[in-house]
Amino acid sequence: SALTQPASVSGSPGQSITIPCTGTSNDIGNYNYVSWYQQRPGKAPQLIIFDVSSRPSGISHRFSGSKSDNTASLTISGLQIEDEADYYCSSYSRGNSVWVFGGGTQLTVV
Amino acid sequence: EVQLVESGGDSVLPGESLRLSCAASGFIFSDYAMSWVRQVPGKGPEWVSTISDNGYDSFFSDSVKGRFTISRDNSKDTLYLQMNNLRAEDAAIYYCAKVNHRGAVAGNFDFWGQGNLVTVSS
Numbered sequence: 001s002a003l004t005q006p007a008s009v010s011g012s013p014g015q016s017i018t019i020p021c022t023g024t025s026n027d028i029g030n031y032n033y034v035s036w037y038q039q040r041p042g043k044a045p046q047l048i049i050f051d052v053s054s055r056p057s058g059i060s061h062r063f064s065g066s067k068s069d070n071t072a073s074l075t076i077s078g079l080q081i082e083d084e085a086d087y088y089c090s091s092y093s094r095g096n097s098v099w100v101f102g103g104g105t106q107l108t109v110v
Numbered sequence: 111e112v113q114l115v116e117s118g119g120d121s122v123l124p125g126e127s128l129r130l131s132c133a134a135s136g137f138i139f140s141d142y143a144m145s146w147v148r149q150v151p152g153k154g155p156e157w158v159s160t161i162s163d164n165g166y167d168s169f170f171s172d173s174v175k176g177r178f179t180i181s182r183d184n185s186k187d188t189l190y191l192q193m194n195n196l197r198a199e200d201a202a203i204y205y206c207a208k209v210n211h212r213g214a215v216a217g218n219f220d221f222w223g224q225g226n227l228v229t230v231s232s
Contacts (some may be wrong), residue, residue, distance in 0.1 A: 001154045035218035037155075044205055044225055045155060045165045050218035090152055092216050099145075099157035 002027065002100035003089050010108040016077040019105045022070060026109030027100050029070040033092035036065055036074045038085045039104075045088060049074060076107070084109050112136040112221045114206050119226030124195055126230075132189040132206030132223055139187040140164070143209040145219060146180065146191045148202035148228075158204070159191065162215050169215070174200070193228070201230045 004022040011017040021036075028034055034052045037045035047056055049065035052072065062077045070073040072089055106107070118130040130146070145160040159180040161168045168180050179192040189206050203225040210220035 031216070033218055037219075038191055044222040045219075046222070047218060047220045048212075050210060050220065056220060090155070090218070098160060098171075098215075099147075101154045101156065103154040 001097070001103035002093070003102035005087075005089060005093060005102040005105045007103070008106045008108065010110055011059045011079045013079055013081060013109060015079050016047075016075060017074075017079060017107070019074045019087055019089075019107075021072045021074070021102050022093055023072070023093075023100070024070055024095075026095045027070075027093035028067060028072050030094060031092045032067070033037050034065070034072045035065055035090045036063075036072075037088045037090065039088065057079040081108060081109050112208065114208065114221055114223035115150065116204065116223040116226040119204065119228050121229040121231065122196055124197060124230055124232055127192070127194045128196060128228060129193070130191040130204055130206075130226055130228075132191075134187045134189065134206075134208070137208070139182075140184040141212050143215045143217070144182060144189045144210060145207045146189075146204060146205045147151050147207050147219065147222075148200075150202045151227075155205075156202070159188070160209065160215060163213060168195055196228075196230045198230050201228060 035051035039045045050056040052067045126179045146158040161180045181223040206223045207219035208221040211217035
C-alpha cells in the first residue's frame with residue numbers, strides 16, 4: 001500500500017490508542033485531504049475523520065486526527081469494545097494515483 | 111439520507127467486460143464528484159477512478175487506465191463504471207463513493223455504497 005500503517009494495535013477499555021499513517025511529500029505531506037475510515041466485517045468503510053482532523057456529524061468526539069510532516073495519526077480515547085474494527089487512512093495524492101490508502105490497522109479492545 | 115446503491119457485479123471470464131452502476135439519492139448528485147474504490151477482502155481499499163460533478167473530467171489509477179471508463183448521468187442521479195478486458199487482479203468488491211467537497215474533485219469519501227462483488231476467473 002502507498003501509505004504505511006501498523007497491522008494491528010490493541011488497548012483496554014477506557015485507554016487511548018494512536019494509529020500512525022506514514023506517507024510522503026506527494027500525499028500526506030502536501031495535502032490536508034487526509035481521512036480515516038472505520039470498517040467492520042462485511043460492511044463498507046465509514047468516514048470518521050476528514051481533512052486531517054474534522055469529524056463528520058454523528059462521529060464520537062473520542063475520535064481525533066492530526067498530521068505532522070508526512071505522518072497522519074488517528075487517536076481513539078476512552079476505548080470501547082464497539083471500537084473494534086479495521087481502520088484505514090487515506091490521502092489525496094499528486095502521484096500516479098489521485099488517492100492512496102493504507103493497508104489497514106486491526107484494532108482489538110481487550 | 112444519502113444512499114448509494116451499486117449493481118452490476120458478476121462473475122466473468124478474463125478478457126470479458128462488465129458495467130457497474132451506482133444509483134444515488136439523498137443529495138444533489140450533480141453538485142459532487144463521484145468515485146469508484148475497490149477492495150480485495152482482507153486488504154486495504156484501492157482508488158480506481160473519479161469523475162467531476164459535471165462529468166467533464168475523469169481520473170484513473172494506472173492499474174485500470176485504458177481499460178475502464180467512468181461516466182455519470184446527472185439526469186438519472188447514476189454513476190457508471192465500464193470495465194473492459196477484465197483481469198484476475200481486477201477481482202474485488204467495488205464501492206461507489208461520494209467526494210465530500212461540493213464542486214471539487216479533491217476531498218474525502220464521505221459516503222460509500224454497500225459494495226458489489228466482481229469475480230474474474232477462468
